[in-house]
Amino acid sequence: MKPEEKFRYLFGPVPSRRLGLSLGVDLNPAKVCTENCVFCQVGRTTELTVARKEWVPTAAVLAEFDRWAAARNPTDYVTLSGSGEPTMHAGFGEVLRHVKAAGPFKTALLSNGSLLWMPEVRREAAEADVVKVTLSAWDEASFARIHRPAEAVTFERLLAGERALREAFPGQLWVEVMLLPGYNDAPEQVKAIAELVKSLRAEAVHLNTTTRPAQAGVVVPRVPEAWLRTVAAWFSPVAEIPVFSGKAVSPVEMSDAGLIELLARHPLALEALAASGGAEVAAVEQRLAPLVAAGKLGIEAHDGVWMVRVVLA
Ligand code: SF4
Structure with a gap:
């Protein structure tokens, strides 16, 4: 589950x-x-x-x-x-x-x-x-x-x-x-x-x-x-x-709904998101790409750090 x-x-x-x-x-x-x-x-x-x-x-x-x-x-x-x-x-x-x-x-x-x-x-x-x-x-x-x-x-x-x-x-x-x-x-x-x-x-x-x-x-x-x-x-x-x-579940393995749920409450640095689940940054970027293309997630620079966050309607 x-x-x-x-x-x-x-x-x-x-x-x-x-x-x-x-x-x-x-x-x-x-x-x-x-x-x-x-x-x-x-x-x-x-x-x-x-x-x-x-x-x-x-x-x-x-x-x-x-x-x-x-x-x-x-x-x-x-x-x-x-x-x-x-x-x-x-x-x-x-x-x-x-x-x-x-x-x-x-x-x-x-x-x-x-x-x-x-x-x-x-x-x-x-x-x-x-x-x-x-x-x-x-x-x-x-x-x-x-x-x-x-x-x-x-x-x-x-x-x-x-x-x-x-x-x-x-x-x-x-x-x-x-x-x-x-x-x-x-x-x-x-x-x-x-x-x-x-x-x-x-x-x-x-x-x-x-x-x-x-x-x-x-x-x-x-x-x-x-x-x-x-x-x-x-x-x-x-x-x-x-x-x-x-020690978290790899973001690469998470569902779309799970990623959105997590990031809505906890916007995270791309590197931190990857490190938390032991994944490569490139693999996480690839995983997030469809959600970014669909306008559901945004990856933006914040004070020199790439942050992933849910795009608010
Ligand atoms: S950080 Fe946000 S959720 Fe926490 S106390 Fe302040 S307004 Fe409330």
């Missing part, structure tokens, strides 16, 4: 820079989120809200997962992530518990951290083995400029929620810092973020910049790798600059 062909709420497994092979579970319709980040690769947020509800049917998600698990497909993690903020889904804790009860699956929650000020969200988040939160700003103004959040989402709440989670969460807390040129990459800005990150006592800090073209209507270039490596040492623990793991 090729999971990418059969499912609506599951995607991948995708090569995650953080988690190895990661089966994604998408609990949000595109594009419902608490934020509208300038660097978002999913697209512009069309429903900016903090409403917590069953955005997609929990029972249907669990049924898909059971079908996937029954086929004994491999994965390192089952990860709640995808088209928006997963903690907006009122049943995300139930999904985490279900996955844990189904077998020896590790679980991860990739959250922007915006709702962790709510005790019930923190309680549910603590069901995961790994919670990755974002902290890329140092005050209200920088937070608003980068993340363009819903009105109820403030930097003060974000930081308080992430700190409160740390106090109560025995699992792995990872912090992602997204650095963007002209937004938060000046030395004093990075140092201010690093100081706040330190207060979270995270098990790991991941330093990122835009590696895929943003689709949120803002052109955001990448921070040079040399600068990332320089500032990594300012964080505690020292920040990692994640790399692709190389």
